[in-house]
Amino acid sequence: xxxxxxxxxxxxxxxxxxxxxxxxxxxxxxxxxxxxxxxxxxxxxxxxxxxxxxxxxxxxxxxxxxxxxxxxxxxxxxxxxxxxxxxxxxxxxxxxxxxxxxxxxxxxxxxxxxxxxxxxxxxxxxxxxxxxxxxxxxxxxxxxxxxxxxxxxxxxxxxxxxxxxxxxxxxxxxxxxxxxxxxxxx
Numbered sequence: 451x452x453x454x455x456x457x458x459x460x461x462x463x464x465x466x467x468x469x470x471x472x473x474x475x476x477x478x479x480x481x482x483x484x485x486x487x488x489x490x491x492x493x494x495x496x497x498x499x500x501x502x503x504x505x506x507x508x509x510x511x512x513x514x515x516x517x518x519x520x521x522x523x524x525x526x527x528x529x530x531x532x533x534x535x536x537x538x539x540x541x542x543x544x545x546x547x548x549x550x551x552x553x554x555x556x557x558x559x560x561x562x563x564x565x566x567x568x569x570x571x572x573x574x575x576x577x578x579x580x581x582x583x584x585x586x587x588x589x590x591x592x593x594x595x596x597x598x599x600x601x602x603x604x605x606x607x608x609x610x611x612x613x614x615x616x617x618x619x620x621x622x623x624x625x626x627x628x629x630x631x632x633x634x635x636x
Contacts, residue, residue: 451580456588458628460497460595462531463573465621466566467493471600472607474562486604490597492559496567498593504574505585520634526576527630530569535620535627 451459471489475482570592577583 451577451583451588453591455632456583456591457595459527459573459577459588460592461599461621462527463497463567463570463592464493464596464599466537466569467497467563467596468599468603470562470566471604475604475607482604486601488559489562489604490600492563493566493600494593494597496563497570497596498589500567500570501574501577501589501592502585504571504576505578505583505589506574507571508575508578520579523576523579524630524634526572528627530572531624531627531630533569535624538620 467489471486471493474485474489573592574589577585577588
């Protein structure tokens, strides 16, 4: 995979973390700076770690699925893209509107970081099926992309509010679907 393809994967995978950072920053009040930095660091780290784990899990079963790898990569990225877009239309965010201004706690942050990076685990599995992937640089790119986008999203949430959430999810989903189509067609 080229740098640009890995960057597209990173952008697509970082959408959930971006949206959570925006939402948590909006609710953080005077703890906004701390919330932005802690979300960006935790989400970036887990977006780096989970594809590594997924990659090695994929390597373990690659002999069984190598004949179908092109279609599996297509399916994984397509489903991730559709899920990302579908999440925009879910009405129940699972978060209470009556939360008061507070910083994100360590256990909440850990739970959010793991839950927003589950799709990165699946992407890591997909990356193990692609022939020309250098694991650590690809995963570092994904993690760094998430870190930077979460920083930017947190900062922008003070200015633009929650209007960024839906548009960024749709764009990220479209990027993942385009990458899926590229895997199938080329």
